[in-house]
Amino acid sequence: MNRISLLTLIVVLFVQPVSAVLPLQLNGEPMPSLAPMVKTVAPAVVNIATHSSFSLQHSPLLNDPFFRHFFKQQPKLQRKRPNSLGSGVVINATKGRIITNHQVVDKADEITVTLKDGRELKATLLGTDPESDVALLQVPAIGLSEVKLADSDILQVGDFVVAIGNPFGLGQTVTAGIISALGRSGLGIEGYEDFIQTDASINPGNSGGALVNLRGELVGMNTAILSPGGIGGNVG
Numbered sequence: 001m002n003r004i005s006l007l008t009l010i011v012v013l014f015v016q017p018v019s020a021v022l023p024l025q026l027n028g029e030p031m032p033s034l035a036p037m038v039k040t041v042a043p044a045v046v047n048i049a050t051h052s053s054f055s056l057q058h059s060p061l062l063n064d065p066f067f068r069h070f071f072k073q074q075p076k077l078q079r080k081r082p083n084s085l086g087s088g089v090v091i092n093a094t095k096g097r098i099i100t101n102h103q104v105v106d107k108a109d110e111i112t113v114t115l116k117d118g119r120e121l122k123a124t125l126l127g128t129d130p131e132s133d134v135a136l137l138q139v140p141a142i143g144l145s146e147v148k149l150a151d152s153d154i155l156q157v158g159d160f161v162v163a164i165g166n167p168f169g170l171g172q173t174v175t176a177g178i179i180s181a182l183g184r185s186g187l188g189i190e191g192y193e194d195f196i197q198t199d200a201s202i203n204p205g206n207s208g209g210a211l212v213n214l215r216g217e218l219v220g221m222n223t224a225i226l227s228p229g230g231i232g233g234n235v236g
Contacts, residue, residue, distance in 0.1 A: 034162060037216045038174055043116045043145035044090040045210050047166040048100055048123070048137075049083060050108035087165040087209035088113065088137065089147055089218060096141035098123065100208030101223055102133045113139050116172065133223055147210055150217035152196065155179055161198055162212050163222055167205020175201040196220040 086104030091097055098113060105111055111123040121139040128135040159179045166172045177200030184195035198211065202222045211220035 034174075034176060034214075037212075037214060038162065038164065041147055041162075041164060041210065041212055041216045042172055042174075044093075044147045045116070045164045045166050045172060046088045046090065046098060047114040047168075048086045048088045048098075048104055048208060049112045049114070050086075050105055051083060051110040051112075052107045053109050085168050085205055086207045087167060087205065087222065089208070089210045089221065090144050091146055091149060091218065093144035093146035094141055096139045096144060097126075098137040098139060099221065100135050100137060101221065102128045102130050102135045104208045105135050105137070106130070111137060113137065114166070115144075116166070119143075134221070147212065147216065147218045150213055150215070150219045152219045155182060155196065155213075155219055157181060160214050161200060161219065162214070163198065163200040163202055163206065163209065164212065165203065165206030165209030165222055167203065167209075173203060173206065175203075177201075195223070 086100060088098045088100035088104070091099055105125055105128065108125070111125060113121045113123045115121070123137040123139045126136045126138050157179050161177060161179055163175045163177070164172060177198050179196060180199050181197040184197045185193040196211065196219065200211075202209075202225050204225070206222045207224075209222040210218055211222060213219050
């Protein structure tokens with residue numbers, strides 16, 4: 001083989017794409033993966049968008065009847081519709097029941113639930129408890145998937161868990177970790193505090209999402225992030 005042919009062969013070998021395929025088995029045993037469990041749970045984790053209407057006056061002085069008479073005008077009202085995005089979990093597919101955080105749906109006039117398959121459903125607020133930051137919604141029970149409830153009382157520090165959310169309408173996020181602590185309180189963020197702490201990253205917009213065990217059962221709901229600067233990095 002001459003030098004030109006050898007050089008051509010080297011170039012061809014160098015530019016050939018290399019695809020790294022992970023083995024399905026190691027020493028005859030299946031490789032561990034959370035993918036099958038996540039694939040089962042993910043359709044039950046939804047995105048929640050809320051719209052709230054409220055009135056604003058042009059000037060606080062117009063609250064006073066004297067100024068209203070002096071200027072010969074009534075307070076002018078404006079209607080604004082801010083948008084809030086969070087996550088939720090279908091816990092009863094046959095009845096269309098979804099749990100989320102109270103903070104996600106607080107003061108909402110309209111609540112829209114977006115499923116993993118892209119469907120958008122109007123939701124009704126059945127009840128809410130601000131002290132524990134839990135709310136219950138209902139949507140039309142058509143083609144829904146649900147997450148089974150686990151007994152969170154049997155959780156132990158060190159148990160593996162997976163956090164799944166559907167924030168900002170961008171699609172789902174999945175993070176994994178362990179139970180770092182149980183019965184966390186004294187944080188001053190809720191009226192009733194008995195938190196499960198995990199080192200799985202919980203990102204903004206994941207509020208109301210699912211914390212599941214390795215069987216895909218719901219053990220908790222993503223509620224709060226502890227971060228040194230209030231935003232950004234997650235410290236579990």
